[in-house]
Every structure is written in structure tokens, then in C-alpha cells.
Amino acid sequence: ETGVTQTPRHLVMGMTNKKSLKCEQHLGHNAMYWYKQSAKKPLELMFVYSLEERVENNSVPSRFSPECPNSSHLFLHLHTLQPEDSALYLCASSQELAPSFYNEQFFGPGTRLTVL
């Protein structure tokens, strides 16, 4: 089993749909992250969880709702998205959440989301 898995790998949804992205890590890490990568733009950090508690929310619209039920699983719930939310959504994990982001992060393969 690879370290960080994400499902689904591809998702097409309408603006009125509700869907969820799932991330699972098998590395025994304590910190998990959601990133957004839009075309032609740098990676953007969306949410950070440490020991199942959200520690960072980078001004992300409320139509994105994260959930971390345990240290191995991270979800991103999506509702009433806009076409500009189409992007690659990447999950990552690290051993700890050092204040300096000094821990190496392990990335999942990403979910490519298209909002019609």
C-alpha cells in the first residue's frame, strides 16, 4: 500500500452537487494537509490538521469543508462549487507539524476536479 492515497482520482461535478474527496495515509503521521493546484498557479495550502485538530485555514471559502475523523483520514467536502474551483487537489502528510514546516511532506497522487 502506497504511503498516501487519494480517492477519487478524477471527479466531474455540477455546481449544485455535493461530493467528498478522501485522503488516507498509512505512514503513522500526525499532520495532514490539503493543497489546491490551479492551472498556471503555484500550490496553495488550504487546510492543516495536526492530531485531528485544524490548525490552519488559509481563507478558504466555506464551500470547502474539511474533516479529519482520525490521524489517518482526511476528507474535503465540496458543495455549491464554482467553475473556477476546478483544479488538482492534493493531500499530504508529515510526521509532525513542526512550527517551521521542517518535516518532510509526503504527497498523495491528487484528485483532478472539474466543476461544470
Added chain:
Amino acid sequence: KNEVEQSPQNLTAQEGEFITINCSYSVGISALHWLQQHPGGGIVSLFMLSSGKKKHGRLIATINIQEKHSSLHITASHPRDSAVYICAGGNNDMRFGAGTRLTVKP
């Protein structure tokens, strides 16, 4: 202006050439990361460094804290090195460069 700047944006090389990708940052950082992203989207962490130089196989990463500059070198480049290379750094937050798209032709 992005707090983490990479150059060049795009780079095409012939197999066997020595490659250098540069990263300059204006934020204070505790560690700088080099990441590799393949066409499918998956990202692999190559290096994490806060001083000096690290080497892994044909890859070498250096950082100069005073000049706020890091370089990623690839020796004897190969077509399988074709990918987007991203540098990132931060303290309490992580800032990412826009990436350098490397194509190595056989």
C-alpha cells in the same frame, strides 16, 4: 510578486546535460523544500534543507541562507527526469514557487 521565485520557468535539455534550477525567496524560512511533480500530478519530496548542500544520486541541492537562494542540480540528465520541479519554504506557513518545467530529450 511571488515570495518564492523560480527560474527558469521552462527548460529543455538534451540527455546527459547538467541542469540547474534556481530558487530565490524573500520570506524568512526555516527549511527549503524541493519537490518533483510528474505529469500525472503526483508530487515527490526530493530534498529538505536548511543549510549547505545535500546529494541524492544524480541530484544535488544547495542553499545560501544569507543570499536567500537555493539551486537544484541534475547531473547526467535523463528523459525520465522530465517533470515540474517546485521549491517551497516557510516558517509557520509554506510558500511555493510556480515551478520549473523540465523536458529532457533523448
